[in-house]
Amino acid sequence: METFDAAIVILGSGIRLAVPLILACLAGLWSERSGIVDVGLEGKMLTGAFAGAAAATLTGSAWMGLCAGVLSTVIISLIHGYASIDQRANQIVSGVAINMVADGMTAVIGNAWWGQGGRTPQLDDSAMFNPIDLPFAQSFSGVPILGSIYQHLISGHDILTYAAFALAPITYWVLYKTRFGLRLRAVGENPAAVDTAGISVRALRYGAVVICGVLVGLSGVYLSVAQAAYFQPHMSAGKGFIALAALVFAKWRPLPALATCLLFGFLDALSIRLQGFVIPGLGEVPVQAIEALPYVLTVILLAGFIGKAIPPKASGIPYVKER
């Protein structure tokens, strides 16, 4: 029973660690499916986390924090979109620039406003997204195994977590069952086909970029207003890049993206749990090895050992009518 409880704890923690990955990964999916490569997820996540925490601190409302966080990332996404779509800039360069600017600016502004080395003040519970107890969570707690799973794994998360899990199937549905989704999938593969069908490539890509901004904003807000109760410089800690790796691993498909992010989240939880854990005869488990696993898995995938990850054909290429 003890191992079971431990497993439940690790799984629960894995879910919480997976949430920002899922949101950022879906954000990247929308952008890249439209043909706009987004390596700026990390920077956007950080911006969203800062704007969210700052607004929540100032207004005392988690929802205002959410609005501010999402607004900030949508604006940055539009800048990236303008550079990529209208100015035909190199999308990698634009994304890297976003990462660098976001990393520095959030810390500088945070320090200027609150003078705590970039950290924002601790949020009150009322200014945060708190865990929601699903109905009957308490009354089922007596049921063996299932009760525990329901109480600790399924119930007791905040609204953003449930949103993240809902957004994966929603993304799937929009992408594969709606007109907008069809056009979006097409524009990431062959924008000329979209253009000659009489559809605006530009409008589609801007639409995708805005959706990307909203989703990655949610992931940032989750970091500072749900997971932690403050913003702290560099707090995204590479999650934007892990989300990108997950996107590749999932081959740019929404439901596999959800599964991959969950896997990476569990690996993260496991590495935390195994810190200082000594395996008899082997010594201490090297935590770094587990932390590196998402990247190692992605590299193995890219090397072609687990099927083939083919990105949308037009991603990263600005659309220019050719002669």
Place this chain on the structure above:
Amino acid sequence: MTDEARDQAPAIELIGIDKRFGSVHANNNVNLRVERGIIHGIVGENGAGKSTLMSILYGFYEADAGEIRVNGAPVRISSSREAISHGIGMVHQHFMLVQTLTVLENVMLGAEGGALLARGADALRAKLAELEREYGLEVDPDAIVGELSVGLQQRVEILKALVRGAEILVLDEPTAVLTPAEADQLFEMLRLLKTQNKTVIFITHKLREIMRLTDRVSVMRRGEMVATFETAKTSPPELADAMVGRKVILRIEKGAAHPGEIALEARNLVVRDDRGVTRVDDVSFTLRRGEIVGIAGVAGNGQSELLEALAGIRVLTSGEILLNGEKPAVELRNPKGMRALSVSHVPEDRHRMGLVMPFQACESAMLGFQDDKVYGGGLLFNRAAIVADQARKMEAFDIRPRAPLLKTANFSGGNQQKIVLAREIERNPHVILVGQPTRGVDIGAIEFIHKRLVALRDAGKAVLLVSVELDEIMALSDRILVVCAGRITGERRPEDTNQQDLGLLMAGVSEHAA
């Protein structure tokens, strides 16, 4: 406009269409009238401006000047959406399909019939089934487009146009990617469309197809519409003449050739392009020292692929190339190896293959020879030697301005060509493969280049000249090989032939005697 007047008006009228891309005058005051319910061919060499004209009609580009009338009414077409709304459908040369989507999804794109796909999909399935019955356009709606054969992909393009209610169907070089059997099916289908009073505009550079399929044919040459014929009242030679054009015949002072040993021999060469279409089909010939052999043909009949294969750029599907009677070692059958074997190559398209436009002239002038000792030979380049070498060549070839450090792009076409020529000739090769040496080159430079080629011949070099300019071929060659559809259709001596004779061979009529 009354309905009757509408019915009598031509389906399409283009009046005074003008379009420039930078310095290229792609369409120069083009007029075209296409009657309703016929198959109207537009024929012309590659780069004659056919595709540009049709892209303007389809709203992909906007004309700088001119008017478009559809069914007699002036219209402004500034986007594909507008073209579609006027009943114009286009099958592009490079398919506008999304390879990862299904046939149904591709056909739906832009005509989904609602925000959700499900309802539109059902209606479209019914519509596709109907078109399948009507025109025999059979294709599985749930197949992934990227997994279909090229012929079927083209069918999907046609379906896209028909589903959108196209009354006027434009096909840009539709047979370029098809097997003969697939082309036959296509023609069958186009005739069926004609019986339904649909109008077909068929663009090609193949005269055979024009004769087989069309009711009327318009000829384009260098951006201009030069003539329109009733197909029944014209002939391939007449069309070939109109396509190639009669120009002032160039005269070049040259003595008799003194052919020596065989320098290069091609045996049963077969070359396929990247799509797997056979472009060079069982070609054999010899090239001797001290002679210029010209390869004539309408552009796109396999000359480019042949030249690339000889230069080691393109892999032979079968057949063999012998140099001085010997087969080059496998490791030498590439551009670098061929260069080492003293075969030089002036590519047909200097912009795409011959030069790097943003490079300085002296840098462009060492491409392919960068390992040469003259330039340093080791890890580092000897910059001074590179510049000095180019300065010397600029003097020898009269390249203006004499500025080795100037960006390649800033030289005129003729001087760019001389940069390539100087690079390839100055190392004293035995075999010189030359493609379109005077394309986009001014008269003065043409003369210079022609004299050089003759001088090389007189110096005992073997020169293979590929050109679409018949005058150039006639003036320079000691022997002329004519190609059509990847095959050699005849061999002539320039003194025994004339433009009509070559025109017939170029049109693939190989049986006739000179």
